[in-house]
Structure formats: structure tokens, C-alpha cells
Amino acid sequence: MRPKIYFLIGVLVSFLVWYFVPMDQYIREIVLTIGINIILAVSLNLVNGHTGQFSIGHAGFMAIGAYFSAWITTVGAPTWWPSLDLSGGLAGTLVFLGALLAGALLAALAGLLIGIPTLRLRGDYLAIATLGFGEIIRVVIQNTEVVGGSRGFSVAYGYATIFWTYLFAALTIYVVANLVNSAYGRGFLAVRDDEVAAESIGVNTTKYKVIAFVLAAFFAGIAGGLYSHFKQYLHPDRFNFITSIEVVVMVIVGGMGSTFGVIAAAIVLSLLPEALRFIPQFYQQIFGVSLPHLVDDLLKNRMMIYSLLLIILMLTRPQGIFGGISGRPAFLFKRKSVRADGLAS
Amino acid sequence: MDSLLELRDCTMQFGGLTALSKLSLQIGPRDLVGLIGPNGAGKTTVFNIITGIYKPTSGTIQFGGQSLVGRKASAIAARGVARTFQNIRLFASLSVYDNVRAAFTMHLKHGIAHALWRGGSFGREESEISDQVIDILKIFGLEDQRDVECKSLSYGDQRRLEIVRALATRPKLLLLDEPAAGMNPREKEELMELIQFVKEKYQIAVLLVEHDMKVVMGICMRVAVLDYGEKIAEGTPADIRKNPEVIEAYLGEEAKGPPPAPTL
Numbered sequence: 105m106r107p108k109i110y111f112l113i114g115v116l117v118s119f120l121v122w123y124f125v126p127m128d129q130y131i132r133e134i135v136l137t138i139g140i141n142i143i144l145a146v147s148l149n150l151v152n153g154h155t156g157q158f159s160i161g162h163a164g165f166m167a168i169g170a171y172f173s174a175w176i177t178t179v180g181a182p183t184w185w186p187s188l189d190l191s192g193g194l195a196g197t198l199v200f201l202g203a204l205l206a207g208a209l210l211a212a213l214a215g216l217l218i219g220i221p222t223l224r225l226r227g228d229y230l231a232i233a234t235l236g237f238g239e240i241i242r243v244v245i246q247n248t249e250v251v252g253g254s255r256g257f258s259v260a261y262g263y264a265t266i267f268w269t270y271l272f273a274a275l276t277i278y279v280v281a282n283l284v285n286s287a288y289g290r291g292f293l294a295v296r297d298d299e300v301a302a303e304s305i306g307v308n309t310t311k312y313k314v315i316a317f318v319l320a321a322f323f324a325g326i327a328g329g330l331y332s333h334f335k336q337y338l339h340p341d342r343f344n345f346i347t348s349i350e351v352v353v354m355v356i357v358g359g360m361g362s363t364f365g366v367i368a369a370a371i372v373l374s375l376l377p378e379a380l381r382f383i384p385q386f387y388q389q390i391f392g393v394s395l396p397h398l399v400d401d402l403l404k405n406r407m408m409i410y411s412l413l414l415i416i417l418m419l420t421r422p423q424g425i426f427g428g429i430s431g432r433p434a435f436l437f438k439r440k441s442v443r444a445d446g447l448a449s
Numbered sequence: 450m451d452s453l454l455e456l457r458d459c460t461m462q463f464g465g466l467t468a469l470s471k472l473s474l475q476i477g478p479r480d481l482v483g484l485i486g487p488n489g490a491g492k493t494t495v496f497n498i499i500t501g502i503y504k505p506t507s508g509t510i511q512f513g514g515q516s517l518v519g520r521k522a523s524a525i526a527a528r529g530v531a532r533t534f535q536n537i538r539l540f541a542s543l544s545v546y547d548n549v550r551a552a553f554t555m556h557l558k559h560g561i562a563h564a565l566w567r568g569g570s571f572g573r574e575e576s577e578i579s580d581q582v583i584d585i586l587k588i589f590g591l592e593d594q595r596d597v598e599c600k601s602l603s604y605g606d607q608r609r610l611e612i613v614r615a616l617a618t619r620p621k622l623l624l625l626d627e628p629a630a631g632m633n634p635r636e637k638e639e640l641m642e643l644i645q646f647v648k649e650k651y652q653i654a655v656l657l658v659e660h661d662m663k664v665v666m667g668i669c670m671r672v673a674v675l676d677y678g679e680k681i682a683e684g685t686p687a688d689i690r691k692n693p694e695v696i697e698a699y700l701g702e703e704a705k706g707p708p709p710a711p712t713l
Contacts, residue, residue: 107567278565279565282564282565282567283561283564283565286571286575287553287554287557287564287574287575288554288557288559288563289564290543290547290550290551290553290554291551291554293540293542293543293547293551294540294551294554296542297540297541297542297543298538298539298540300522300534300538301534301538301539301540302540303501303502303521303522303523303526304500304522304526304531304532304534304538304615305526305531305551305555305614305615305617305618306523306526306527306552306554306555306618307523307554307555308521308523308524309523310521361542
């Protein structure tokens, strides 16, 4: 089957890149960030894009995965198996993968516990509930001493290589794309388009929403685990709602429901702050004078650029850059267009 | 006669408003029953309590010997009750093909794990579903438009697609909520043929809510009349036409002659 071959090609390429392409620390950090953002955006797209629910608490699930896996490799494993050398090799890798899985499962469990009561809410209410959840997680971590609380938490080993990061990115894409492009997956799209009609053809909307939510939380947990073992330092503030919003922006810019678009957006938006960093330098080289202060400040503030970008995009192409290309417009405008069509003819 | 669906003393109250009062209705396995009544008489409410969108305040609903009261809409659909909606509710962003395909999710033998692993049995089931979707689209003349986004279909085709989607769930009872609304006389003729064809071909029962007297009187075996949430009459189309209470409540003077002009 073709999807499996694509997945294996993805794994192979990430292995080759990791093994053969030399990278300095700066480039490597950008490449890893892109991989993690792809995992976050593609998994959130399952909830926000394909299933039409509006979650803005993805950073919360990421934080659970990040902290739990980091705690296992840094505090747990060395006490459970004091004789093992965890700095690398087979033992280190196995512990890392186990910790990653444990973190993801805990995030998925949190997704289940949060999803069941909140997924009855629609639209704005769900968004607020998930936002609140993300903040609760952050505050809980801030007050949990075993993971450093608000001082932050140093992670012992930097296991997350380009190979592992992109292997899990490929896995995320494989799972989400395969799930949605199956007869079973039509259920998610049905829930997005019309919940009442979906129920009327036997789609258990609650079940589908919870599945989407739990899977997305699982992969956010993986992304968190990769993040903690690449930065090797965690701070609760890294997982505040701005992180969640950044992922939502990737999904919206890429085009809700378009896996390809969301991957492209994750890459572009991860590179954007780095690219912005160089603009003042170039400007000075070319024109001999430095940028006006206002522009300079604007460029330094990523969120301001994001907001501007979003406003421009929503005005000109509300379905996202790649939304609608696969024959599916953004969920944002669906209801209007159905009614208008139904009445007009 | 064994009834497929049996409503007994169903009452539906919204706060102080009684939308339905002590409604009893029986539908046999091959019946084509019409439900008529003036605007606001409670016709759509009947559909909504049968399909689980509302839970009736009191009364029982039996379907094939099992109670439907308090079940989730999707569970009721799984038991074999399919419906269409007064204001068409298709999956707007999906193609015609995918709208019908979505209706097969309920009968999937394999779940999420198969969709992910994509083994041989997954491929077989997907192609089986695909064949069935194509078949049913062919029967209803929508095959040429299978890849069209459903919102760009003509109004009549959208109505038809909604019926196809409902049939794809393999129901025992089909509820049609004002299928003729907004149709021109020619489309109405086609619709009447379509409903009778569906009933014969799939051997199912049909409950039809409709404003258009010509459609209801033309195809229904039995007609029930609602007025202010109460059933005021039930019988063959000929009986209903003669019933003085019905004439007063709904049909007006025109009903004395041949079937009256459409009210919509």
C-alpha cells in the first residue's frame, strides 16, 4: 500500500539527513523546531480542521508530554535502574522511547478526561474551555516541585535527534492522513460539516470528537517529549496560550483540513521569526541606514506579525492558503454557504 | 398487523408550550404514511422525537419492539431509522460521493485500527463500500455528479442526494421532512415517483411530512392530520378529504373539489 511506502521513505530520509548532513547548532535547532511544529500542527488539524472543533489548548497537552517524559528520563529512570548508562546507546534509546510513549499516553489520558465533558460545547465555548485547560496545566506544573516549578527543569539527556523527530513527524502525518482518508474517517468530516445530519446517519458525534481529541493530545504529548529532549530545559511559560495560538495559526494559515497545507504552514511559520531576524541587517547593508524604530520593533515582535498575517489572510483567503484545494473549503464559512445555497435555488 | 413503529401517547412540551399532545401513531413495515397539518402543528416535532433529537416529555416510542426514548440520535439511526431534513442538511464541503460514503461508517466491520494499518481486509471493505456508493448513485441518477461538491447541485438533486444518503444507512423506516418544499410541479412529479420507487425497491416504510396536498394525497396509503399538536384525524386520503374537521382545520374550502392547489 502506498501510504506505508511514503511513511518508510520519510523515515529513511530523516535517517539519512541525520546521519550524513552536517549541521551547526543553529540550523539543527531550526530543523528540529520545524519537525516538532509539524507534529503539533498536523495533530491539531485533526481536531480543528477535520473534525471542526475549535481547540486552543494544544500547548497544555504538549506540556504534559514534555514534563512527564523529561521527569522519567531525568529523575525516574536513574533511580529505577541506577546501574544503566542512560547517556546513549540502546539503553538510553529505549528509555527515551518509553518516556516519550508514557508522556504521550498521559497527554492522551488528559485529552480523554478533558474531552468528554468539554466536547459538548460548541465553537467559542469549547475554545474557552480548552484555553482554560491549557492554563491550568501550566499553573499546576508551575507549582509542582519535582519538575522544578517556576524555576524550570533541566533535562539530563538530549536524545531528540533529527531522526527521531522526523520519524514521529512522519508517523503523525501517516496516522492523520490515513485516518481521514478512509470510510471511517468520513465520520470526522461529517461531524465538522453538520452534527445533526451526522447523527442522523449513525455517526456517533461524541465518539468521533473524543477520538480526534485524544489522538491529537497523544501526538502533542510526543511533540512535547521531543521538545524537552532537544532543548534540555523546560519552563512552564514556554507552554502558555501563545504557544497554543501559534499552532492554531499554523492550522488556519495552512488551510483547515489540508494536511499538506498545514505542513507547509508549520515550516514557513517556524522559519519566519528567523527570517525576520535578518531583515534589519540586510536593510542596513543595502541602504546604509538602519530601519525606523517602529518597523524594527514590529519585526522583533513575532506575535504582531502573526496577527497582521492572520488579518490579511482572513480578509483575502479565509479558507487558508491551501484550504479548499482538496475540494474542501474551510469550516469557518460552511454554514453560511449551505444556507445561502439552499435558499437561493 | 405488526407495527414497525408505534408511538403511544407522546407528549412534547417546551416550557409552557405543548408542541405535541398525546399523539399515538402506528406504522407498519411497508406503509407509506403521510403526516399533514398547518404550520406549527407539530409535524417536525414528531420527527425529532422519533429520531432522538428531542426526548418526549411523556409517552413511549417502540421501534421493532424496542424503545427509542432517551437514546442518542446515532443509536436510533443504527436501529434503522433514517431521515431527511426540512432545510437540507448535506455535508456541504464534501463531494456527492463522500456524502453517501459517510453514511456507511455505521456499518463498517473494521474500525480505526484497520484504517491506520491498511491491510488487505481494509482495502476490500473500502472497495466494497465504493461499489455500493456508485451503485446507489447510479440508481438515483447522481453518478455523473459524484465528484461535484454537493452544494453546487441543483435544489432537486440536493433533496434527492439527501434521500440517497439516508437510504445508504440501510434503514427500515425512512422519514421525509417536507421533501417537496420549494420544488416546481415537474420536480414534484418526479419526487412522487421517487418515493414510491424507494419504498418498493428497498421494501421499507416511509413516513412523510408534507405541505403539498397533491403529493400526500397522491402517494400515501394513510394520512394522519395534526392540528395544534393533536391528531385530529387519520385515514385513507379519500376519507381525510371528506373529514369536516380536517377541512376546517387545514384544507379549507378548496378541498371539496379535486385535490387542492399546493399551499406552498
